[in-house]
Amino acid sequence: MDLRTPDPNPGWLSDDELSQVRRRMPILCVEAIPVRVDGLGKISEVGLLLRASPEGAMSRMLVTGRVMYGETVREALFRHLEKDLGPMAFPLLPTTPLPAQVAEYFPLPGMSPFTDERQHAVSLVFIVPVTGSCDPRQDALEITWLTPEDAVSDANMAEMEGGRGTLLRSALYGTGAL
């Protein structure tokens, strides 16, 4: 007899199922680069999340996560922004589902600039201005705001996992911020 609370989202995958599917299908993700902009839309600061791995290693991250079944790309983006930056960040979501970049992560290096040992993930990457105050939750220790130049410094890029330093540099170049 199963006494568990009914799954609130029966259409979604359990952790076990997810870990299986992750080795069988590309996983669709969204990724957000939180930025502060001036009145003309020019990027003045980039927000990077500081994360500690279970082993205690620190790394710098973007806002990222899966798109769930039945969820639009916009909804997924909003959900992950709220989860990572808190409810008072007031992100300005893009008017279009067309991303600034598409990043393809593979478990093994060499197929693309991006790796993710857990899965083959394809990530739609958006630059998202945030207008409120950020209060990182979950496993993020803090958010650091850096100038675009500092954000893509070699030191910072070395702390970003899976090639996300390259992704960040690429996205910022496209905006003229660098």
Next chain:
Amino acid sequence: MDLRTPDPNPGWLSDDELSQVRRRMPILCVEAIPVRVDGLGKISEVGLLLRASPEGAMSRMLVTGRVMYGETVREALFRHLEKDLGPMAFPLLPTTPLPAQVAEYFPLPGMSPFTDERQHAVSLVFIVPVTGSCDPRQDALEITWLTPEDAVSDANMAEMEGGRGTLLRSALYGTGAL
């Protein structure tokens, strides 16, 4: 002896010079589609300007104008938005100079979907969320907010000059708003 007030922008063109250059060079313009968005960035309304021509004919317009010498695309976009929507519109300018569309206007029809009898103009078109209240100035009589569906209705598109109805439809399709 020249008693005129010194030209505040000596690098810019007089009306006479402009009308000459307009027949000799493509003119770089920016164009903004003002929109209202919901919390997820989805377009709920599109703002169209109602204009009266010197002959009294009415037409529906987007925010549009030239990029001046020494001005960035962002600055031109901001200047024209402020001029057409007033200082309290609080537009959210794009983080990138990459436009949603490029529209090429020619004096004669047939070279592109877009015509402008005054000039050969190339317009970088942006979708710009506005968050404040709009108070059209200059020659615009009013701004009307329409649902995306109404904005691209055949009736409305017929009132837009130079193929801008096609431009609007194209840009809105790309956002998933239609």
Next chain:
Amino acid sequence: MDLRTPDPNPGWLSDDELSQVRRRMPILCVEAIPVRVDGLGKISEVGLLLRASPEGAMSRMLVTGRVMYGETVREALFRHLEKDLGPMAFPLLPTTPLPAQVAEYFPLPGMSPFTDERQHAVSLVFIVPVTGSCDPRQDALEITWLTPEDAVSDANMAEMEGGRGTLLRSALYGTGAL
């Protein structure tokens, strides 16, 4: 004892698994709009596939299909183009994984302009010039080449499933072909 030939792609999903996953996760797809272009890159014709459903209903389709585990977006695009247009189509693949459009298909209407009753699919849509001769295989009966105007006629759009007429119109508008 299992005498079957070993699965050549053990990382991929069986039909049963796929039909289950399709109701639990968004499926990443690619979609190609085959076009003929003139020497300046301007679209002169659009290729639509004619398909017969198992029930015998005819519909017009784009080239479309899933991205498999371990496959890049480019590889998936090439594989589906070859499968649907034959080995002599010589498609010119895009230099970037950034799509012309992102189409979100949901089983139920209302969440986006696009529906797919089998699944929640997110499709990266590319416009792909083909330079060779097309020889549709699989379940496609034939490929028809239409002018951009004819391709988005009301009659044709009514024959395209899942909102793909809207997608086609949107993508063609963005190129200035309409």
Next chain:
Amino acid sequence: MDLRTPDPNPGWLSDDELSQVRRRMPILCVEAIPVRVDGLGKISEVGLLLRASPEGAMSRMLVTGRVMYGETVREALFRHLEKDLGPMAFPLLPTTPLPAQVAEYFPLPGMSPFTDERQHAVSLVFIVPVTGSCDPRQDALEITWLTPEDAVSDANMAEMEGGRGTLLRSALYGTGAL
């Protein structure tokens, strides 16, 4: 009495007029990054032009030039590609006038990453696969084909004028070639 041959393009500007207008209006340009691609559209090589300035200094350039009055962006792109790469380069022009990047060049540094001491220019930048053989004409001494990594090496970037090294790096990052 004026005995000169009539100007074949009376709508275009003389050198004198051009040099005047260049200090009064932004000049619309196109810029092409010539590339070789593999069968999947992935960039394998980047073509850089070697130019000698009137003073004898060498620099590496992209294909670049103005859009003329009455000319589409596509036509300008084709004209400059043919002028710089010769008639047998067989470039594959983009299906859309939407550029990969927009680069704003100003006479003075600090307004953007890009400078051009002659003018304020706004450049629509395209990545253009070439399939034939290149035979640089005009003032280009030769075209060199480099891997994407070599093309954006610090040594090469230092030889590119006006910030075009940054532009190249930015455009290549967006394709996943780096």
